[in-house]
Amino acid sequence: METSFGLFLLSAAAISLTGVMLPGPMTAVTIAKSYSDKNAGARIAVGHAVIELPLIVIIYLGFGYFIFSAQVVKVIYIVGGLALFYLG
Numbered sequence: 001m002e003t004s005f006g007l008f009l010l011s012a013a014a015i016s017l018t019g020v021m022l023p024g025p026m027t028a029v030t031i032a033k034s035y036s037d038k039n040a041g042a043r044i045a046v047g048h049a050v051i052e053l054p055l056i057v058i059i060y061l062g063f064g065y066f067i068f069s070a071q072v073v074k075v076i077y078i079v080g081g082l083a084l085f086y087l088g
Helices: 006-023 026-034 040-067 071-088
Strands: none
Touching: 006 040, 026 040, 040 071
């Protein structure tokens, strides 16, 4: 399936927007910090973008093929199961 880069970016922006619109920890921190610092919102947005943009690029470049290979999925299952067991 051939996908254009523009369509991919539009999809990534839409998914990111839905995450931003939902109330959660990021929204709570932004509201709490913006009372004391007028630049807090911009700094939080930049910090969030620093994490999200490399992930979008990695996904676009084909990390999905690696992450969904049978061996990697088994390792993820085992590590996730051990983490759940450890946490109780």
